[in-house]
Amino acid sequence: MSVPAVVTLEVSGVSKTFGRGDTAHTAVQTLDLVVDSHSAIGIVGESGSGKSTLSRMLVALEHPSAGTITLDGVDIVEMDKKAESGRELRRVVQYVAQDTFSSFDPRRSLRDALATPLRVLRGITGAEADERIAEIARLLRLKPEMIDKYPHQVSGGQRQRFALARALVVRPRILLCDEVVSALDVSVQGAVLNTIKTYCDEHSVGLVFVSHGLPATAFIADELIVMQNGHVVEHRPTQDVLAHPEHPYTATLLDAYRRAPRHIVSLVEPLPEVELA
Numbered sequence: 001m002s003v004p005a006v007v008t009l010e011v012s013g014v015s016k017t018f019g020r021g022d023t024a025h026t027a028v029q030t031l032d033l034v035v036d037s038h039s040a041i042g043i044v045g046e047s048g049s050g051k052s053t054l055s056r057m058l059v060a061l062e063h064p065s066a067g068t069i070t071l072d073g074v075d076i077v078e079m080d081k082k083a084e085s086g087r088e089l090r091r092v093v094q095y096v097a098q099d100t101f102s103s104f105d106p107r108r109s110l111r112d113a114l115a116t117p118l119r120v121l122r123g124i125t126g127a128e129a130d131e132r133i134a135e136i137a138r139l140l141r142l143k144p145e146m147i148d149k150y151p152h153q154v155s156g157g158q159r160q161r162f163a164l165a166r167a168l169v170v171r172p173r174i175l176l177c178d179e180v181v182s183a184l185d186v187s188v189q190g191a192v193l194n195t196i197k198t199y200c201d202e203h204s205v206g207l208v209f210v211s212h213g214l215p216a217t218a219f220i221a222d223e224l225i226v227m228q229n230g231h232v233v234e235h236r237p238t239q240d241v242l243a244h245p246e247h248p249y250t251a252t253l254l255d256a257y258r259r260a261p262r263h264i265v266s267l268v269e270p271l272p273e274v275e276l277a
C-alpha cells in the first residue's frame with residue numbers, strides 16, 4: 001500500500017467501556033474526530049477524563065467497545081491483526097506515550113531502540129540507519145554521545161526526547177503525543193514544543209497532542225478538544241475556545257490558565273532556541 005499525500009484517521013461514534021456490570025466504567029463516550037496530515041489537534045481535560053484511552057485507541061493499543069476508527073477508510077483494529085497492515089499502520093501513525101521509562105527496554109541501548117522501528121517498519125539498516133538516527137538526534141538537540149547510552153543513563157527529559165526521536169525517525173504522517181512535556185522542566189518544555197510544532201508544520205505531519213495543561217496545548221494546537229468524564233464538551237478552533245469558552249469546565253481551565261505563573265503562560269510565545277542539557 002503506497003501512502004497518499006494526505007492520510008486521514010477518522011473516529012466515528014467511538015466509546016470505550018472498561019469492566020462489566022456494576023464495575024463497568026465508560027472512559028470515552030460516543031466520540032467523533034477527524035485527524036489528517038495537516039491537523040494540529042489538542043486534547044485537554046482533567047485526570048481520568050479519557051484522553052489517554054482515546055489516544056491509545058487511535059493506534060489500536062486499545063480497541064473501541066463501540067464505533068470505528070479508520071485509516072483512509074480501513075478499520076485500524078483489522079489492520080492491526082495482520083503483520084503487514086499492522087506495520088503500515090505504525091509507519092503512518094506513531095505514538096509517544098506518557099511513561100517513557102517502561103516504553104524502553106532497559107537492556108538495549110537508545111541507538112538500538114531507534115534502529116528497531118527503522119529496520120522493522122522502513123527496512124533501513126546500517127549506515128543509512130545511523131545517518132537517520134544522527135539526524136533526528138540533532139533535530140531534538142540530543143548530544144551524539146548520548147545515543148549509545150542505555151535508557152537509565154539519561155535524564156527523564158532526555159529520555160522523553162528519545163521517545164519522540166523513536167517516533168519521528170520512522171517519518172510518520174500522524175504523530176500522537178500523550179503528555180510528552182509534562183515531566184520536563186518549563187524551559188525545556190518550550191523548546192520541545194517548538195521542535196514538535198515546527199517539525200509537524202514543515203513535514204506535513206498531523207499532530208494529536210494530549211495534555212492536562214492548557215498553555216502547552218493552546219500553543220501547539222489549532223483545534224482544541226476539551227474532555228470531561230469521557231465526553232467532548234468543546235471542539236472548536238483554539239483561538240475561539242480561548243476567546244469564548246462555551247462550557248463551564250473550559251471556563252475553569254481557562255481561568256486557571258490566566259492565573260498561572262507568567263513563566264507557564266509564556267509558553268504560548270515561541271521560546272528562543274536553547275542548547276538542551
Ligand SMILES: Nc1ncnc2c1ncn2[C@@H]1O[C@H](COP(=O)(O)OP(=O)(O)OP(=O)(O)O)[C@@H](O)[C@H]1O
Pocket residue numbers: 018019025026027045046047048049050051052053054212
Ligand atoms: N485498562 C483499564 N482498565 C480499567 N479502567 C481503565 C483502564 N484504562 C483507563 N481506565 C479508566 O478510564 C478512565 C479514563 O482514563 P484515562 O487514562 O484515559 O484518562 P486521562 O484523561 O488520560 O487521565 P490522565 O491525565 O490521568 O492520564 C479513568 O477512570 C481510568 O481509571
